Amino acid sequence: MNKREKFLISSLLWFTGLVLLFVIIYFLSIVKFNNAYMEEEYHELPIFQKQIEYAISPYLENKDFKSLEKYCRIFENTDVKIKIFDKDKKLIASSLTNDKESVLDESQDLNADSQNKRKFDIIDRHKIIGLVKKVQPGNEAYYLKLTVSEEDVMKILLQAQHYLFLFILLFILFVISSIIYIIQKLRIPFNVLQESVIKIANGELDTEIKVPKLELLEELAVCIKKMAQRLKNQINRLKQLEEYKSDFIQNVSHEIKTPITAINSAIELLELKNNINEQDKECYEIIVHQSKMLNSLVNDILSLSEIEVEKTGEHKNFKRFALNELIESIVNYTIPSDIKINLINKHIINLLGDKELISTAVSNLLINAVKYSKSENIDVIISCVENFAQIEVKDYGIGISQEHLPFLFDRFYRVDKARSRKNGGTGLGLAIVKNITELHNGTIAVKSNLGEGSNFIIRIPMENI
Incomplete structure (x- = not known):
């Protein structure tokens, strides 16, 4: 599973968690809303009672009980039930078709003060709230009873809420299904496109970029295809220029070597x-x-050109060799009569690389130390540091000023131009060492101070790819 798929799955899990949180909040909100709704129903009953009282007064005054019954039946399908009793508390009109309460039930203390403090719970659906009001439109007294059944109200509310919850649940399932479908739809062409891009990044510029039919990826694939083609053309032009440069250097060197030979x-x-x-x-x-000097300069230019050409190649002809033995042979052939070179083998190393080029790099550092350091002792230290082969050429001579250190590995740079020319230096030795080191995916550094000597450090990976 790659990082992108992990991100998509984690995003989907986060979304699912948010959905669950929403469901919990939604449920709690429903409970709160239902309680608030019942409280509101209870507080609105006195207002509704006054309206009903005003409407039924003419019927009671004229004793038109048929019209009164008809008026009450208007509220048959509402959540508020209306009942009207005579002075003897017998039922004369009701909004219910078959009302079993023929006599006013005085056992229900609907007007008690405790009702104002009651809390409503959707679990207990058999509670009834209401009020009884004595009305007297004429000479006779009547009783108006208004009741609201929590069970009936909750049934309507919960039915509507169930439909709403079902709709939200279906919508969430639709969204999740759509996301999964889009991910699955994008995953295969995106993976194919990613594989092509990785191949191009690894240098396989002839890789075919398949343009998917999905509009979301089509534009991206076309851009990558154009970029790969332009990159290929640019690299081909650079290779051609490099060939021209190499041919030019070869020809010029040959033309210069002819008169030098003469x-x-x-x-x-x-x-x-x-x-x-x-x-x-x-x-x-x-x-x-x-x-x-001219012959040495031509040879150095040719060597540097060959190394630069080899650096641009994808496949390097590296072989494993004994680094300690190689440097020991270099030291034996480089030792002058008046300078002592100490070979310090901290580790035995078998290095994967170009043996001849490594020999050239170490030889250049040793020759520079012998020619320019004015040191009587030179240490060559071989060690292994963090899976890197490390070669140090350390002298105890005059050292190098800090201002020169950043430019030491530039071509034709000389710390002391007069002394370099006197000793036959071309200014390319350290540049060659740097290019050989980079060819092996390594680094070169220098530590030096005036009067304290210099330490050149080459670090090359033990396993070059």
């Missing part, structure tokens, strides 16, 4: 003749030195 051949002939006089010897040495 110059070196001429130098060798002059050395064989051994007839250079003291006056021309200085010019001869300048030619030899500059020829070596």
Whole structure:
């Protein structure tokens, strides 16, 4: 289950929880509403009594009991029941067709003060609220009785509320079903689209983007398809430019190496003749030195170009090799007579990478330390730190000013230009080291202060993908 599906399921559960909360609140509101409604019915009875009293007074005054009965029957289907008794408290008119109360029941204390304080409960549906009023429109007295049965009122209210609740429940079920349907409808095409996007992100730019028929995803799929095509075209153009650049560097280097070879051949002939006089010897040495520098520069440019081209490739030709043995051989071949190089193996490491390039990187750092640090001791430390192979080249020489550290790995950057040219530096050594490290998905850092020496640290993952 992916994150998107987990989010959708959790959202659906949250929605279901909110629905349950709504149902509880709805039920509590119904109870409160029913009680409030019955209270209102009770308080409205005196007002209704006055209206009824005004309406029946003419019938009672004229003793027109038939018209009175007809008037009472108007309220037959209402929740308020009307009964009228004569002076002997015998029933003369009622809103009920078969009213069993033929004589006024005085046992019901409907006018008691306690009625004003009563609370209504929908569970007890057999309570009756009402009032009895003595009316005297003429010379004779009559009794008007108004009653409201909680059972009848609640039956009407609950029936309406049941219909309302059923409607809300069906609506909620419809909404949940619609959400589930939409999720299911979107899930398959969205997953297909996601798989295509992941393939494109992994470099498979020829992946076909299937445009779903759903309008919700169609526009997104079309945009992704256009983006993938533009990205592919851009990458192809960059690859073409890289090829042009590589061809240009190869051609220029070849053209430069041709005269360098001729110059070196001429130098060798002059050395064989051994007839250079003291006056021309200085010019001869300048030619030899500059020829070596130019040859070194061309080789460094070619190496850097090849590494950059390899960095753009998706598949790297890495093999596992013994890092400790490789660096030991480099140290043995690099040691000058007046400098001590200490190899410190903290861990034995088998690294997955390009053996020749790692050798070049470490050699460049060692050569720089020997040439420029003015240190009598140099430490080469091999260790394993957090699943990274770490190579440190540490000297105890003159150090490097802090202002130069951010630019050390830039091409052709020199801390001391005069000293670098004197020692034959091209300004590309550290740039090559950085590119080799990045090719192996690693990092390079430097720690240095003036007068305290320098420490160059290469960190490369133990498992390169």
